[in-house]
Amino acid sequence: MPSAVPGETDMAAPASPVALSPTRDFRALAVEAARGIYTWDSRSSSYSDVYARVRSWWELLPDGSNPLSVLVKEFEATGVTASSFTSLGQQSARQSATGQSVRCDLELAKVQEFPPPWTGLHVCTVIVQVVNQTTSDRNTFSAPITLMLNCPPAVTAPADRCAMVAFYATADRIVY
Template sequence: MKSLWHGRTTRRWVFGLALVAIFGVILVLAAPREPPSTKGAGVPPAESSMPRALPSISPTATPKPTRSAPLANVSASIPPVTADYRALASAAAVAIYSWDSRSSSYSDVYARIRDWWFVLPDGSNPLAVLVQEFEATGINAGSFASLAGQGAYRVATFESMACDNELVKVRERPAPWVGLHVCTVRLKVVDQTVSSSSSYTAPVSVMANCPPAATAPPDRCQMVGFYASTSRIVY
């Protein structure tokens, strides 16, 4: 009897210890786990989900494209129908110093200026003078061809003008007939190519033949000559 009770008591202790052990295991398994420490372990941190900024790249410097200027409005430069010799002289001077090799050949430019020049009946203002004075503006057939290869053009704008008795030389030597006027026009000129630009002032002396001159039309003035050579400018 004593032996039986001792055996039962032993079994109860064993069973109780087993329950305690099982309960302890459950507690351990149910407890939240801490992430393993990475201190001193040399483990790289997890990559962020945020996108990385791209490395800054310095763009390669490229030459800026040359903006093509609009064609100079010289093709329509025709003599105005006017009896105002000042208006004719200023328009003629601007036309003489304006051309665009991108839209015209030298022959075109010369023909346009030729349309302004009225040859007098006595032949005292031959076209040979026109050629000489036009070349005095700084261009001829050879130089124009070279300039055309550079996309060159020239633009002139009116600055000031003096006419007739406002000019010392005309006061000293008046015009040979009534209706013949002399005006010296000062222009601002810009010479432009694809690679360079220069500006300067240029004088042009323009002779206008107007009514009541016998050789002039009854209603308008005509250009009968101009000087661009430095030695022939009328001051």
């Protein structure tokens, strides 16, 4: 039975993977991506499946400033690694997230001090509420995640939408 609380999922059912919608609304994309990065279900997917989904959102920039090695490090900072996923799978672990707040660009003090290097690059920090559940335990916590979104009119952005080009989950990289 679905939850009566808006935005909350029934943790008995597999967590549906989040799909990013093509949009020019960088705020909406930031929240959607943050939710998706923290949503997975070991009962219906493998670590490779979860990683591949998140990897498909990370668009490499032509200058090489957002290498996949950063993606791996930041994805593992969310608490999911190949080895931990094996253990999580044995516990039928699943996780879902809802966006609690989003701040972008000049709403962030660090961005005021160090603006993005080109027009169309947006920096958003999303606070997500994460529900982590296994067959025997349920844990809820909040987590900040910073997303870099490349949008038109940036020459490196897709013509009709914004693209996620990076995210940061490690504490020293979160932008406030």
